[in-house]
Amino acid sequence: MNMMREWKHIFKLDPAKEISDQHLDLICNSGTDAIMIGGTDNVTLDGVRELLMRIKSKHALICILEVSTMEAVIPGFDAYYIPMVLNSQEKSWMMDIQHQGIKEYIDLLDYTELIFEGYCILNEEAKAFKYTNSQLPDIEDVRAYAYMAEHVFHLPVFYVEYSGKYGDPEVVKKAKEQLDHTLLFYGGGIENGQHAKEMKEHADVIIVGNHLYKNIDEALETVEAVKVK
Numbered sequence: 725m726n727m728m729r730e731w732k733h734i735f736k737l738d739p740a741k742e743i744s745d746q747h748l749d750l751i752c753n754s755g756t757d758a759i760m761i762g763g764t765d766n767v768t769l770d771g772v773r774e775l776l777m778r779i780k781s782k783h784a785l786i787c788i789l790e791v792s793t794m795e796a797v798i799p800g801f802d803a804y805y806i807p808m809v810l811n812s813q814e815k816s817w818m819m820d821i822q823h824q825g826i827k828e829y830i831d832l833l834d835y836t837e838l839i840f841e842g843y844c845i846l847n848e849e850a851k852a853f854k855y856t857n858s859q860l861p862d863i864e865d866v867r868a869y870a871y872m873a874e875h876v877f878h879l880p881v882f883y884v885e886y887s888g889k890y891g892d893p894e895v896v897k898k899a900k901e902q903l904d905h906t907l908l909f910y911g912g913g914i915e916n917g918q919h920a921k922e923m924k925e926h927a928d929v930i931i932v933g934n935h936l937y938k939n940i941d942e943a944l945e946t947v948e949a950v951k952v953k
């Protein structure tokens with residue numbers, strides 16, 4: 725948890741997508757604070773294992789598994805991030821799946837390696853939004869979810885998630901104003917340094933995912949953009 729307080733930038737790699745060795749090296753040498761491996765669908769044990777091995781065999785970089793299915797959890801990561809979808813209309817995505825996972829692994833768990841993330845998903849077109857049957861929150865809902873993440877659930881992370889779409893900086897600003905201790909993660913549609921800078925004005929950490937697979941040079945620029953003040 726303490727290490728996260730220094731972070732500004734994370735690259736999120738989807739184990740269901742192809743990435744060349746050359747691009748993977750560029751990503752790992754970019755100066756990003758951590759690599760997060762995760763996705764909503766087609767996340768397999770083999771896909772996760774292969775990506776982790778490719779990174780860890782060459783790079784001393786923090787590697788996080790963002791768990792979306794228990795079918796694809798392996799040891800060897802520096803930390804395991806567990807989404808809890810606060811704006812899902814089904815309690816299972818917020819509470820029951822996590823409860824089941826803890827019940828199953830309770831005697832093996834090292835709680836210092838587990839980070840629970842309060843997700844608020846704001847893009848109706850995102851796979852994760854549909855998958856978790858989420859309800860589109862307005863800005864006041866987001867403020868209330870941020871408040872709950874910090875003061876009700878005492879979560880280490882509140883994640884404003886626009887996966888696939890560049891979000892509204894005003895929403896991110898309002899969420900940040902509500903938070904003192906819980907870290908604010910922003911992810912969604914960041915495609916260049918300007919986007920990264922704008923969201924980093926409010927978020928503690930920005931996450932860049934899909935653009936790595938579309939325009940690697942622009943995606944890499946997002947690291948420098950948030951590292952220089």
Ligand SMILES: CC(C)=CCC/C(C)=C/CC/C(C)=C/CC/C(C)=C/CC/C(C)=C/CC/C(C)=C/CC/C(C)=C/COP(=O)(O)OP(=O)(O)O
Nearest residue numbers: 763764765791792793794799804807821822825826852887
């Ligand atoms: C051996 C070992 C180390 C054991 C430890 C095991 C462990 C980690 C135990 C933890 C116990 C526990 C609490 C388990 C529950 C885990 C679980 C299955 C949680 C459910 C998470 C959840 C709500 C998933 C729903 C989907 C979601 C919110 C995914 C987040 C990632 C995301 C939004 C990705 C973006 O989607 P993407 O697929 O990239 O979309 P595009 O393709 O459109 O870009």
Ligand SMILES: O=P(O)(O)OC[C@@H](O)CO
Nearest residue numbers: 887888911912913933934
């Ligand atoms: O893939 P993008 O749109 O960059 O979003 C990053 C991350 O928040 C997805 O979970």
Ligand SMILES: [Mg+2]
Nearest residue numbers: 738763933934
């Ligand atoms: Mg993605």
